Amino acid sequence: MKNKALCLSAAMILLMASCKVNDKAQASASKAYEGKEMTDExxxxxxxxxxxxxxxxxxxxxxxxxxxxxxxxxxxxxxEVHMADGPLGIREELERMSWAPLHLETDYATYFPAGGGLSATWNPAMANLFGTSIGEEARAREKDVLLAPAFNIIRTPLGGRTFEYMTEDPFLNKSLVVPYVVGVQDQNVAACIKHYAANNQETNRGSVDVNMDERTLREVYLPAFEAAVKDAKAYSVMGAYNKFRGDYLCENKYMLQDILRDxxxxxxxxxxxxxxxxxxxxxxxxxxxxxxxxxxxxxxxxxxxxxxxxxxxxxxxxxxxxxxxxxxxxxxxxxLKAMGDATDRVKGSINTEAHFKNAYAIASESVVLLKNSANMLPLQTEGVKSIAVIGANATAKHAQGGFGAGVKTKREVTPLDALKAKLPQSITINYAKGYETKFKPKANIKYGDVTVERAETINELDPKMVAEAVAAAKKSDVAILFVGANRDYETEASDRVDLKLPFGQEALISAVKAANPKTIVVFVAGSPYDLNQVEKENQTILWSWYNGSEGGNALADVILGKVNPSGKLPWTMPKRIEDSPAHATNSFPGGATEEYKEGILVGYRWFDTKNIAPLYPFGYGLSYTTFELANAKTDKESYTKDETITVTLDLKNTGKADGKEVVQLYVSKAESKVQRSAKELKGFAKTAVKVGNSEKVSIEVPVKELAYYDIATKSWVVEPGTYTFKLGTSSRDIKAEVSVTVE
Incomplete structure (x- = not known):
C-alpha cells in the first residue's frame, strides 16, 4: 500500500496515539493491522x-x-482468568460472589465512546486507538480478558444494544473490529469478541431460535467474526444467548467447531x-x-x-x-504472559489524561452533521449576547444506566459544562431543562423476554418546564436544544417498542423553534428515531452519541467550529419503521423462532435494492466545507480472481474550511446468476484535505471481496463479468462510477 491515503506508517500511529489526528489520510481498511498468533512455545x-x-x-x-x-x-x-466488561470502559470492581460493587477509590476508569460513536468515525485508526487504550486500562486493573468488542449486525433500528454494537454492514464492521482487537491484544489482554452469533435482538434473546439461509449467514452475519479470528487472531469468543437452527449457540457444534475451529x-x-x-x-x-x-x-x-x-x-x-x-x-x-517466564507483560495505565485525550479524539470524529441548510453551524459568536441551552441531555451523564455494564469514571464533561468553559464570558447562557426523563415502573417484566421498555415512558411534558424553555429561547439570540435518549431508554435486555422520540421531546422541539427561529437541534443518542417532523421544521440538526468522558467537549468544539464534523451514520435512519427490512418482512421480533426473511438485504442494501427512500442514508454526514470527487479510475481494466483492484480519485476541498471526507466505494453487478443487492460497501478512505487543495485517494479492493457464498458448493465464488464501482459520500450520494471486468 504505497499511496499515502492508505499507508499507515509508524509515525502516523504515534501521531494517532498522541491525538494529533490531522493527518492527510487514515487507513481505509483493517488489513493494515495484523494480530499475533497464540504461542505454541x-x-x-x-x-x-x-x-x-x-x-x-x-x-x-x-x-x-x-x-x-x-x-x-x-x-x-x-x-484464575480475570475478566472485565468493557463496552464503554473497564467496569468497576464487584464483590467476588455478587453483582454488588466494592465502592473502591482505585477502580475509576476512562469512559470511552459507545460502539455507535466509534463506528461513526469510519476510521480504523480510531478503532485501534480505542482498543489500545481500553486494553491498557484492562491491564492496569490486572485483567486477562476484556469482554468486548460487541459487533453484532444492527438488523433492526429498535435493537436495545444498537448504541453499543457497531454497524449494519459486514465490511464496515470488520474494518473496525480487526484494528480494535489488535489494539487490545497488543496489551497482553485477550479480546472476547461477541456475541457469536446471530444475536441481533434482545427480545427473547435467551430462547429465540434464529433461522436464516447459509448465504445470508456467511455474507452478512459472520464476516466480522471471521476477520477477527483470521486477521486479528482473537484469543476468545463469547457464545451468544440465542439458539441457531435449533441448538443454543453455546452447544452448537456447527458454529463452535465446524466453522469457528475447523x-x-x-x-x-x-x-x-x-x-x-x-x-x-x-x-x-x-x-x-x-x-x-x-x-x-x-x-x-x-x-x-x-x-x-x-x-x-x-x-x-x-x-x-x-x-x-x-x-x-x-x-x-x-x-498473555500471565504464566511462563516472561517478565515484560504490559503494566497498563488507567484514568489518565492521555486516555481522556484519546476518548476526545474518537468522539470528535464521530459527530454527524445531519442538516445545516441555514448555515447556522459552526456557530458564530461575534455579536451574540445570549444563548439558550435547553434539554435534559445538556446536563445528562451516560457512563452509567440501563441494564448492561457501564463504567465508573471521574470525568464526564457534559455539553453545558463544555459550552460554559468555551464560550466567551460576555455571552449569557440561559439554561432550561425542558423535559423530564421519567419512567413509570411496569409490573412482571422479565428482561430479555419481551419487547418492552424498562418501564413505561412518561411522554407528557410539564407545562411549567416548557414555559421555562420557551422563555429562555425567546430572550436569547440563539437556542441550542440537547435532546435524544439515554442509557435507561436504550438498554441491553430490552428492545424498543417504536421509533418515537421519548419524553415528549418532539412537542418541546416545536415549541422552542417557534419561540426562536435560530434554533440548533442536537441529538445525543445511539439508535435511529423518527425525526420526520424535526427534520421538516428545523434547518440545523446535529447528531452525537454516548460519547465518553470528553463527549461534551467534542460536541462543543464541533458546534463552535474548532472541529469540522466528519462523522458518518453507521446505519440507515428510516422514515418509518415499516420501511426497515426486518419489519417490512414482518419477521421481527418473531416468537419462539425468528426467520430472517430479508436474507442478505440488511440495512441500506434493502433500502437501495427496493428503492425505498430513507430519512438519512447509511454513510451520510455533512461537513462545514464541500468536496468534489474527480478522475475516478482503476489501475487496470481487467483482473483475475487473485488480484487486487486499485481505485484512485482526486478529492478536492472546494469550500471554506479544512475538513475530512469519507470516500465510500460500493460494488454493483448486473446480470448475476444469484440475487445481489443494488450495492455493497467494499472499501472506504477517510482523508483530510485543506481548503483549495486536492488529495489523491486510493482504495484497494481484493477481487475475492467480490465473491458470493455458493450454497451448493459450500464455497466462495467470484462470478466473472463486469462490476461497477460506485464512489460517493453515502450509499445514496454517488458521485462517480467506474467499471472493471473480472475474468
Missing part, C-alpha cells in the same frame, strides 16, 4: 501441567468460580455469555471452554462443574475431552 509445559492435575482441578478451570473469574490451581502456579482455525477459548449454557456433555463437546454466570445455587452447580465431574465418573464424558479445554485456557494464559 509452552505446549510441552502445558501437557506436563495437565498430567499433574486432578479431575476436580481441571473442571474448576472450566466454569465460573466468582462473578468474573474461573478457578486457578495455586499449587501448580495456574492463576474452517477458521480458531485456537483460543469460547466463553459463554452469562447464563447461556444449558447442558453439560453437549455444551462441552460442542466447543464451550468456560461457562460463566449460570443461575445456579452455587458455582459448583454450574453445568460444567459438579455435573461434569459426575458425567466423567459415569463414563458419559471422557477426561481427555476435559483436557482439551483446559489446555486451550492454559495456552491463552501463556500467550
Amino acid at each position: 509452552y505446549d510441552g509445559k502445558i501437557n506436563e501441567l495437565v498430567s499433574k492435575m486432578t479431575l476436580e482441578e481441571k473442571v474448576g478451570m472450566l466454569h465460573g468460580y466468582s462473578m468474573f473469574t474461573n478457578k486457578g490451581v495455586e499449587r501448580l502456579g495456574i492463576p 474452517e477458521w482455525g480458531f485456537k483460543g477459548i469460547v466463553i459463554s455469555d452469562w447464563d447461556a449454557v444449558h447442558s453439560t456433555k453437549k455444551a462441552l463437546e460442542a466447543g464451550t471452554d468456560l461457562e460463566m454466570g449460570t443461575n445456579a445455587p452455587s458455582f459448583d452447580e454450574f453445568w460444567l462443574a459438579n455435573p461434569l465431574i459426575k458425567a466423567v465418573k459415569e463414563g458419559k464424558v471422557a477426561e481427555a475431552e476435559i483436557d482439551k479445554h483446559v489446555k486451550r485456557t492454559l495456552k491463552m494464559l501463556y500467550t
Whole structure:
C-alpha cells in the first residue's frame, strides 16, 4: 500500500496515539493491522501441567468460580482468568460472589465512546486507538480478558444494544473490529469478541431460535467474526444467548467447531455469555471452554462443574475431552504472559489524561452533521449576547444506566459544562431543562423476554418546564436544544417498542423553534428515531452519541467550529419503521423462532435494492466545507480472481474550511446468476484535505471481496463479468462510477 491515503506508517500511529489526528489520510481498511498468533512455545509445559492435575482441578478451570473469574490451581502456579466488561470502559470492581460493587477509590476508569460513536468515525485508526487504550486500562486493573468488542449486525433500528454494537454492514464492521482487537491484544489482554452469533435482538434473546439461509449467514452475519479470528487472531469468543437452527449457540457444534475451529482455525477459548449454557456433555463437546454466570445455587452447580465431574465418573464424558479445554485456557494464559517466564507483560495505565485525550479524539470524529441548510453551524459568536441551552441531555451523564455494564469514571464533561468553559464570558447562557426523563415502573417484566421498555415512558411534558424553555429561547439570540435518549431508554435486555422520540421531546422541539427561529437541534443518542417532523421544521440538526468522558467537549468544539464534523451514520435512519427490512418482512421480533426473511438485504442494501427512500442514508454526514470527487479510475481494466483492484480519485476541498471526507466505494453487478443487492460497501478512505487543495485517494479492493457464498458448493465464488464501482459520500450520494471486468 504505497499511496499515502492508505499507508499507515509508524509515525502516523504515534501521531494517532498522541491525538494529533490531522493527518492527510487514515487507513481505509483493517488489513493494515495484523494480530499475533497464540504461542505454541509452552505446549510441552502445558501437557506436563495437565498430567499433574486432578479431575476436580481441571473442571474448576472450566466454569465460573466468582462473578468474573474461573478457578486457578495455586499449587501448580495456574492463576484464575480475570475478566472485565468493557463496552464503554473497564467496569468497576464487584464483590467476588455478587453483582454488588466494592465502592473502591482505585477502580475509576476512562469512559470511552459507545460502539455507535466509534463506528461513526469510519476510521480504523480510531478503532485501534480505542482498543489500545481500553486494553491498557484492562491491564492496569490486572485483567486477562476484556469482554468486548460487541459487533453484532444492527438488523433492526429498535435493537436495545444498537448504541453499543457497531454497524449494519459486514465490511464496515470488520474494518473496525480487526484494528480494535489488535489494539487490545497488543496489551497482553485477550479480546472476547461477541456475541457469536446471530444475536441481533434482545427480545427473547435467551430462547429465540434464529433461522436464516447459509448465504445470508456467511455474507452478512459472520464476516466480522471471521476477520477477527483470521486477521486479528482473537484469543476468545463469547457464545451468544440465542439458539441457531435449533441448538443454543453455546452447544452448537456447527458454529463452535465446524466453522469457528475447523474452517477458521480458531485456537483460543469460547466463553459463554452469562447464563447461556444449558447442558453439560453437549455444551462441552460442542466447543464451550468456560461457562460463566449460570443461575445456579452455587458455582459448583454450574453445568460444567459438579455435573461434569459426575458425567466423567459415569463414563458419559471422557477426561481427555476435559483436557482439551483446559489446555486451550492454559495456552491463552501463556500467550498473555500471565504464566511462563516472561517478565515484560504490559503494566497498563488507567484514568489518565492521555486516555481522556484519546476518548476526545474518537468522539470528535464521530459527530454527524445531519442538516445545516441555514448555515447556522459552526456557530458564530461575534455579536451574540445570549444563548439558550435547553434539554435534559445538556446536563445528562451516560457512563452509567440501563441494564448492561457501564463504567465508573471521574470525568464526564457534559455539553453545558463544555459550552460554559468555551464560550466567551460576555455571552449569557440561559439554561432550561425542558423535559423530564421519567419512567413509570411496569409490573412482571422479565428482561430479555419481551419487547418492552424498562418501564413505561412518561411522554407528557410539564407545562411549567416548557414555559421555562420557551422563555429562555425567546430572550436569547440563539437556542441550542440537547435532546435524544439515554442509557435507561436504550438498554441491553430490552428492545424498543417504536421509533418515537421519548419524553415528549418532539412537542418541546416545536415549541422552542417557534419561540426562536435560530434554533440548533442536537441529538445525543445511539439508535435511529423518527425525526420526520424535526427534520421538516428545523434547518440545523446535529447528531452525537454516548460519547465518553470528553463527549461534551467534542460536541462543543464541533458546534463552535474548532472541529469540522466528519462523522458518518453507521446505519440507515428510516422514515418509518415499516420501511426497515426486518419489519417490512414482518419477521421481527418473531416468537419462539425468528426467520430472517430479508436474507442478505440488511440495512441500506434493502433500502437501495427496493428503492425505498430513507430519512438519512447509511454513510451520510455533512461537513462545514464541500468536496468534489474527480478522475475516478482503476489501475487496470481487467483482473483475475487473485488480484487486487486499485481505485484512485482526486478529492478536492472546494469550500471554506479544512475538513475530512469519507470516500465510500460500493460494488454493483448486473446480470448475476444469484440475487445481489443494488450495492455493497467494499472499501472506504477517510482523508483530510485543506481548503483549495486536492488529495489523491486510493482504495484497494481484493477481487475475492467480490465473491458470493455458493450454497451448493459450500464455497466462495467470484462470478466473472463486469462490476461497477460506485464512489460517493453515502450509499445514496454517488458521485462517480467506474467499471472493471473480472475474468
